[in-house]
Amino acid sequence: MRRFLFVAVMCGAVSGAQAADMPFLRGSFTDGLSASNVNWGGGYIGGHASHGAADMDFTNSGQDLLAKLMNNLDLESEFSISRWPVHGKAHMQNSGFGGFIGYNWQWTEAVVAIELNYTHGNFFGANSGAQARSFQYPADYVSTVAISSSASMKVTDYGSLRVRGGYAIDNFLPYGFAGIAMGQANINRRADYAANYQYVGSAIPPLPNYSGGGSLTDNANSHFITGFAGGVGVDVMLYAGLFLRAEWEYLRFTSSVDTTINTVRAGLGYKF
Known part of the structure; x- marks a missing residue:
């Protein structure tokens, strides 16, 4: 026992x-x-294909040209004719392709990166408009003024210099980013005005009538535009440094034509 x-x-x-x-x-x-078993730290490079939409606001695109044209016109100082609304907005979609290069710093699961991102595409928009009004101005005159304005914008190359922050979950790296948007665009604008002063008083002999007009164009080809960028995405490590990327990016450019570009893209990269 x-x-x-x-x-x-x-x-x-x-x-x-x-x-x-x-x-x-x-x-x-x-x-x-x-715990994360993937080392995301180090330099990386890759390429992507994208599809997106652009919205171009032409509302204020001709105001500065009209203001220069009518700088000495009494009707402009009295009625702010250059600020009359004659333009609208344009929306378009297109696809593109490009690449990215950057460097990751990793602390446990936290990953911070700086990255340069570039896309070649073709977003083209155009808009035009006109307006005419009559005034009992100056005294004993009926004045008529007509303005017209047209503008087009073509964005061919755009990208961002961004700071990226992510959290590594095994072979997944979800991230968000913000930075500076940069692009190249052709912006062509034209503005015209015509003014006519018709005397309606009782003076004998009557006072003379007056008329005048002018036009002004501004062609900014290969024009450098800037703004801000933001978005989210995820990198998925496949094998030995090779990773897939899915991303949404928002760009806002401030110029004579305010423009926003939203794109979704899929990419393939390699981390050294």
Whole structure:
């Protein structure tokens, strides 16, 4: 009986020691699942294809040209004719392609990066409008003024210099970013006005009538435009530094034609 009890105690002790050495029971197995096994730190480079939409606001695109044209016109100083609304907005969609290059710094699961992103596309928009009004001005005159304005914008190259922050979850790296938007655009504008002063007083002989007009154009080809950028995305490590990317990017450019570009893109990159 004593021998049986001794053998049972020894077997229990050996079993307990073996269980203590099992990684599953020690918690190392679950720890390995929760911690990131991918090293995201280092430089990387890649390419992407994109599809997106652009919205161009031409509302104020001709105001500065009209203001220069009518700088010495009394009707402009009295009625602010250059600010009359003659333009609207344009919406278009297109696809593009490009690339990115950057560098990651990783602290445990936190990843911070600086990245330069570039896309070649073709977003073209155009808008034109006209307006005419008559005034009992100056005294004893009926004055009529007509203005017209046209503008077009073509964005061919755009991108961003961004700071990126992400959180590594095994082979997934979801991230958000913000930065400076940069682009190249052709912006062509034209403004015209015509003014006519018709005397309606009772003077004899009547006072003379007057008329005048002019036009002004501004062609800014390969014009550098800037703004701000933001968006979100995710990188997925496939094998030995090769990763997939899915991303949404928002760009806002401030120029004579205010422009926003929203794109979604898929890419393939390699981390060194």
